[in-house]
Amino acid sequence: MGTSQPPDDPDHTVVCDHVRRLCRSSADDPGFAPLRAWLRDHSYDAAACAAALSLVLDEPSTHAHIEVLKARLREAGINHADGALERWLMLECASVATEHLQTLRVPREVAQAWHDEVAFIAAPPSPSNSAYFTAGAIRFAELCKIVSLRRFPAGQFHWEVSGIARRDLLSVSAAHLPRALVFVATRMRGLAPVFYSHLNARRPTRSLDEDAACRSYHLMARAMSAQPEIRGFAASSWFRAPTTHKVSPHLAWVSRVFLENGGFVADAGVADPDCGVFTRSATRRRLYETGRFKPRHGLVMWPRSAMIAWAANHPEFGDSPKS
Numbered sequence: 001m002g003t004s005q006p007p008d009d010p011d012h013t014v015v016c017d018h019v020r021r022l023c024r025s026s027a028d029d030p031g032f033a034p035l036r037a038w039l040r041d042h043s044y045d046a047a048a049c050a051a052a053l054s055l056v057l058d059e060p061s062t063h064a065h066i067e068v069l070k071a072r073l074r075e076a077g078i079n080h081a082d083g084a085l086e087r088w089l090m091l092e093c094a095s096v097a098t099e100h101l102q103t104l105r106v107p108r109e110v111a112q113a114w115h116d117e118v119a120f121i122a123a124p125p126s127p128s129n130s131a132y133f134t135a136g137a138i139r140f141a142e143l144c145k146i147v148s149l150r151r152f153p154a155g156q157f158h159w160e161v162s163g164i165a166r167r168d169l170l171s172v173s174a175a176h177l178p179r180a181l182v183f184v185a186t187r188m189r190g191l192a193p194v195f196y197s198h199l200n201a202r203r204p205t206r207s208l209d210e211d212a213a214c215r216s217y218h219l220m221a222r223a224m225s226a227q228p229e230i231r232g233f234a235a236s237s238w239f240r241a242p243t244t245h246k247v248s249p250h251l252a253w254v255s256r257v258f259l260e261n262g263g264f265v266a267d268a269g270v271a272d273p274d275c276g277v278f279t280r281s282a283t284r285r286r287l288y289e290t291g292r293f294k295p296r297h298g299l300v301m302w303p304r305s306a307m308i309a310w311a312a313n314h315p316e317f318g319d320s321p322k323s
Helices: 013-027 030-041 046-053 060-075 084-101 108-122 127-133 138-147 166-170 177-188 210-225 242-247 253-259 282-289 304-313
Strands: 152-154 157-162 194-199 232-237 264-270 296-303
Touching: 013 030, 013 084, 013 108, 030 084, 046 060, 046 084, 060 084, 060 138, 084 108, 084 138, 108 127, 108 138, 108 152, 108 210, 127 138, 138 157, 152 210, 157 210, 166 177, 166 264, 166 296, 177 232, 177 264, 177 296, 194 210, 210 232, 210 253, 210 304, 232 304, 242 253, 242 264, 242 282, 242 296, 253 264, 253 296, 296 304
Parallel strands: 194 232
Antiparallel strands: 152 157, 157 194, 232 296, 264 296
């Protein structure tokens, strides 16, 4: 994490102060009392909680130490609600992360969105959100990354500082692979580090929206402009695949901003049918069941210079969205 700041955002002190107060207030919740006392008696201070969550990745196997800790609490007879341990660890981690957020090179809107994620952890609005607080679940992993500043909320999409997976690149069809390799070498100038984009599972509008997508990209471009080590933007998903756009033409806009502004889009191999491609689409499911559609991944790459230039030419996506 560097210390230089984007020119439009001198620091995130106010957000950090709000998050610290939020974490302290949540820590006083009586529901956490037995859990809190046991953890602190066993050397699980805020730093230790943050260290435990820093090990959590998408793979459920990386959550095993959280499961072990839950088992120890059960053996000790410590009663607590489902998800309370996970929430406590996240809130403690967030309180530690504020020390780094103050000098993090992201726009103020990203810092505010991070605050909102912590507020969601402190007071989940519905029991239906239990997957976010269950070790072993992908939603839990996503929140762990957010509170430990490894994943950044930016509206419809999030990003992580990562790299373009070689398996995705080598899954590009033989006809397009040479162009993809040249693009990586000459335009991206390497596979990493990039802002690797993910769909926000808690996005305000469930349907993909072009205006919201461009606002997310604009935030990422602003963050990227303050992080010269980042080579560009990348993503891979079923909704970015050209084959998806053929059967769902209302999603064709997904590729437009890249293709018209110096980016690269290509088919990148078979996608798992359980990847979410059939959610909210009876048409895609019907075509799949009749053999006329097979889910594929679409690989997107956008060099930093092209993405930052696009953002500079479209200041409207940095304005507050219309209500």
